[in-house]
Amino acid sequence: MRERELRGPLPLILLAAVLVYAAVLLLAPMAAIVSSAFAGGVGKVINALLLPDVLLAFRMTFLLALGAMLINTLAGTVLAWVLVRHNFPGKRLVDALVDAPFVFSPVIVGYALILMFGREGWFAPTVVQIAFAWPAMLLATVFVSLPFVTREIQPVLAELTLEQENAAYTLGANRWTTFRRVVVPQIWHGLLYGMVLTFARSVGEFGAVAVAGGAIERYTETATIYVFRAMHDRNPIGAYSVSVALGVLSIGILVVMSLLRRRPSHTAAD
Amino acid sequence: MNAIAAPRGPRSGRWGSWGLRLAAFSYLGLFIVVPLVVISVQGFRDGLATFVSSVTKPAALSAIGLTIWTAAVMAVINTIMGTLTAYMLVSYRFPGKALFNMLIDLPFAIPSLVTGVMLVLLYGPQTAIGGFFEKRLGFPIVFAPPGIVLALLFISYPFVIRTVQPVLMQMEANQQEAAHTLGASPWTTFRRVIFPTIRPAIITGGLLSFARAMGEFGSVIVVAGNIPMRSQTAAVYIYGQIESGSTQAASGVSVVLLFLAFTITLSVDFFLRRRDART
Numbered sequence: 077m078r079e080r081e082l083r084g085p086l087p088l089i090l091l092a093a094v095l096v097y098a099a100v101l102l103l104a105p106m107a108a109i110v111s112s113a114f115a116g117g118v119g120k121v122i123n124a125l126l127l128p129d130v131l132l133a134f135r136m137t138f139l140l141a142l143g144a145m146l147i148n149t150l151a152g153t154v155l156a157w158v159l160v161r162h163n164f165p166g167k168r169l170v171d172a173l174v175d176a177p178f179v180f181s182p183v184i185v186g187y188a189l190i191l192m193f194g195r196e197g198w199f200a201p202t203v204v205q206i207a208f209a210w211p212a213m214l215l216a217t218v219f220v221s222l223p224f225v226t227r228e229i230q231p232v233l234a235e236l237t238l239e240q241e242n243a244a245y246t247l248g249a250n251r252w253t254t255f256r257r258v259v260v261p262q263i264w265h266g267l268l269y270g271m272v273l274t275f276a277r278s279v280g281e282f283g284a285v286a287v288a289g290g291a292i293e294r295y296t297e298t299a300t301i302y303v304f305r306a307m308h309d310r311n312p313i314g315a316y317s318v319s320v321a322l323g324v325l326s327i328g329i330l331v332v333m334s335l336l337r338r339r340p341s342h343t344a345a346d
Numbered sequence: 347m348n349a350i351a352a353p354r355g356p357r358s359g360r361w362g363s364w365g366l367r368l369a370a371f372s373y374l375g376l377f378i379v380v381p382l383v384v385i386s387v388q389g390f391r392d393g394l395a396t397f398v399s400s401v402t403k404p405a406a407l408s409a410i411g412l413t414i415w416t417a418a419v420m421a422v423i424n425t426i427m428g429t430l431t432a433y434m435l436v437s438y439r440f441p442g443k444a445l446f447n448m449l450i451d452l453p454f455a456i457p458s459l460v461t462g463v464m465l466v467l468l469y470g471p472q473t474a475i476g477g478f479f480e481k482r483l484g485f486p487i488v489f490a491p492p493g494i495v496l497a498l499l500f501i502s503y504p505f506v507i508r509t510v511q512p513v514l515m516q517m518e519a520n521q522q523e524a525a526h527t528l529g530a531s532p533w534t535t536f537r538r539v540i541f542p543t544i545r546p547a548i549i550t551g552g553l554l555s556f557a558r559a560m561g562e563f564g565s566v567i568v569v570a571g572n573i574p575m576r577s578q579t580a581a582v583y584i585y586g587q588i589e590s591g592s593t594q595a596a597s598g599v600s601v602v603l604l605f606l607a608f609t610i611t612l613s614v615d616f617f618l619r620r621r622d623a624r625t
Contacts, residue, residue: 079439086532087438094431095446101500102452105464112467151373158370162363170371172615176378178554179607181561181581184600187588188381191388191597198384219377251362273454280457283563283581287588300459300564307463307568316467319460326455333455334448 106323113316124317132294133302133318136210140285140298141278144217148274152225153267159226160233177222185219186212186287208290213298216284221277228270232263269336276329279322382604389601392594400598405574409583410602416491416579417559420498425552428506429544433536435507436514453503461500462568465493489571494579497565502555509551513544550614557610561603 082088113121124130159171177185192198193206206212236259244254260267282300289296293305299318306315390397400406434440435447453461469476469487480486487493517540525535563581570577572586580603587596 080437082438082440087434090430091434091438091440094427094434097427098431098446098449098503101496101503102449105461105468105500108468108473109460109464151369154366155370155373158367162367164367170374172612173374173378175611176382176608179557179561179611180381181563181584181600181603181607183563183581183584183588184385184561184604185381187584187596187600188385190588191384191593192380215377219381222377276455280455280460280564282457282459283567283585287585300457303459303463304568307466315463319463322457322460326457327452330448330451330455333451 109316109319109323113313113320116313120313121317121320124314125321127314129294129297130299130302130314130318133297133299134321136213136297137279137299140210140214140217141275143214144221144278145271145274147214147218148221148225149267149271152222152270153229156226156230156233160230174223174226177220180219182216182220182281182283183287185216185284186289189215189284189288207288208292209296210289212288213285213296216288217278217281220281220284221274224273224277225267225270228273229263229266232266233259236262265336269333272329272333272336276326276333279325279329385597385600385604388593388597391597396594397598397601400594401602403595405578406583406595406599408575409578409580410599412491412494412578413560413580413603414606416494417498417556419495420502420559421552421556423495424499424502424555425506425548428503428551429510429548432507432510432514432544433540436511450504450507453501457564458497458501458562459564459568462497462565465496465500465565465569469493469496488569489573490577491570493569494566494577497569498559498562501562501565502559505555505558506548506551509554510544510547513547514540517543546618550618553610553614557607557614560607 082091155174159167159174164170189212190197190207193201193212194208197207204211206215240258241254244258249257280300281298282304285296285298286301286304289298289301291297291301291305297305299322303315303318303322306312306318401410431450435443466488467473469479471477471480471486471488476487485492487496521539522535525539530538561581562579563585566579567582567585570579570582572578572582574583574586578586580599584596584599584603587593587599
């Protein structure tokens with residue numbers, strides 16, 4: 077469709093409706109939290125962010141997001157490859173399952189992990205603790221951010237022509253070398269975008285990690301769980317400061333995403 | 347999707363290919379199928395009668411009902427505003443459009459718990475706006491259903507826009523111009539030419555945002571609190587039952603919630619497939 081100039085009253089009214097809706101829904105709440113957090117000065121926010129509990133919580137958030145990104149990047153690439161290049165019965169169903177985390181309530185994910193790995197769980201571990209500790213939180217984070225890498229690189233893989241790969245084979249390269257030197261450079265951009273999305277989603281998760289990890293202070297507490305606790309304990313400055321920090325982090329990720337999206341999809345084809 | 351014949355390398359063999367497939371299936375099986383099975387089995391472990399009685403308790407029924415109607419109200423508003431937003435973004439030039447286009451993804455990036463905190467700050471009972479609504483109009487926003495709808499609108503904002511926008515962008519400009527030249531008003535052009543093309547995308551975006559919103563937890567628990575029979579959604583109800591250790595109630599409602607979400611997702615899939623078959 078072609079862009080037009082805004083002429084006449086109707087388009088102007090409609091545009092105003094769209095912009096006012098976005099401003100009231102998205103911008104007003106953000107303005108409210110920023111002004112509340114900084115009402116007592118920047119110093120208080122910085123102090124609130126440097127508390128040991130907060131630093132521990134952010135450390136947990138980062139490690140979980142990093143771990144989930146690593147697992148979902150490796151396994152998600154394999155999954156996308158199998159879904160695009162292999163044929164097997166029930167492929168449609170398998171493909172549909174990839175989207176399950178989008179509609180699976182995070183609380184239920186956490187609950188399933190407790191049922192599996194809790195003390196009386198199906199696979200109750202004897203050596204290491206999984207439920208109410210970081211391993212269950214990592215599993216929860218992997219679950220909620222599972223679709224992104226696969227869904228980003230699937231269409232890119234499907235568009236690849238096989239000529240270059242076949243040329244590589246003809247020249248004596250094995251599968252792994254061909255994948256590394258021919259396929260990866262072509263899907264790299266989509267992969268990176270999927271990784272950023274995975275990270276962003278992981279940083280923001282609350283319900284699944286809170287239930288799976290039990291939300292134990294300083295032990296299984298992420299940044300979002302800290303905000304929840306601070307709201308409960310009537311510690312507004314802590315809640316608002318960490319919320320603003322998470323918000324700034326998210327906006328940073330968003331900027332990276334939009335920079336990635338603007339670049340052409342096949343930068344280094346060979 | 348068309349199958350592509352996989353190129354066979356010199357030493358490819360079938361083992362490597364089976365290994366990859368095994369890895370992909372274990373990944374999906376471990377992370378998605380096993381939790382699904384565990385929840386379903388747990389929900390029906392003590393028999394169908396126990397399951398039915400666990401989900402027909404007044405608090406459980408009220409939570410499921412609240413979840414469905416708040417998500418439905420959100421889906422209607424979000425579908426209308428999202429379609430309009432996508433249409434304005436694609437068809438008109440206006441200053442600040444690039445920035446606005448970027449802002450749309452904001453709810454994807456902002457943690458939903460933070461969304462809840464922001465809404466409490468803006469519309470809570472102690473604030474100017476929230477106080478006005480509650481005291482003057484007798485209509486509380488926070489800790490009540492309107493807050494839930496607002497939170498769901500915030501987190502679902504990009505869904506319809508981002509499904510409709512690409513379809514509009516691919517539309518042929520000349521179809522529209524032809525309608526115009528033949529004397530159709532902009533409204534007729536929209537109704538007869540543009541709307542039929544984007545209708546599948548609108549329905550998909552709306553239904554998927556509905557399915558996703560039913561499971562929303564982080565923003566809702568902050569905005570709505572945990573008041574049984576009044577502002578407790580199904581996800582918050584499940585959370586409360588887990589905290590108090592009643593696994594039967596938690597599993598029962600989980601099964602219902604998952605069933606609803608998957609039914610909607612699968613019907614979207616079915617709807618799209620039928621359409622693909624037709625064209």
